Amino acid sequence: MTIDDIRADFALLDDWEDRYRYVIELGRALPPLPEDLRTEANKVRGCASQVWLATKPVANASSGRASGMDMQGTSDAMIVQGLIAVLFAIYQGKTLEEIVATDAQRIFGELGLSEHLTQQRSNGLASMVKRIHSDAEMMLAA
Template structure:
């Protein structure tokens, strides 16, 4: 699924209850994260629920690409992770740093519909991925 498909589906849903259900449904599409990757190193700090993001760097092409698996113990957060990974997973560090995920989530209306704790958690997940991209760029130079 692409971010444009998610955007189109969101536009079809007028009620926030339906949008929440859709986000939860997206969370069910996440690739399973192996149990050993539910580690302290992969845990995202600053989230109210438990969140894990594991990164693999694919160096088989000219530019490295960052691939992610994500998981959470909260259904809605799994959905937010699914949207984030649609934006970021499989992208180059430059593409990740050029993508403003918070602006996309704001466009979908999440700013007004997430609790402050969830918003902070979302920012923590975005910052983790952006930090990984900056590290990958530094390692490549």
């Protein structure tokens, strides 16, 4: 699922309840996060619910340096799990430089999701985006 697929599907859904259900279904489609990745180091601070994001570099075959990032994640809240799925769709297939430069908050705004999230969920989303950008920046610096 790409962010363009999500945009197209959102355009077909008129009702926000349907859009919420769709986001929840996206979250349910994520592969389960292995228990060994549910660590304090992978826990995202600033989220009202429990959120874990595990990232690892994806090496460029020719240079051996990290060029991208593999992401896994989960939450104990269904809607947040869906937001994680949307974030992964935004960042999937991007280089580390593109990840750092991508404004996920703007994309959430374009989808209309930002205005339909509670303040706590918005803060949690910002924390997840910050974490992904921070991990990408650390991989770039390595």
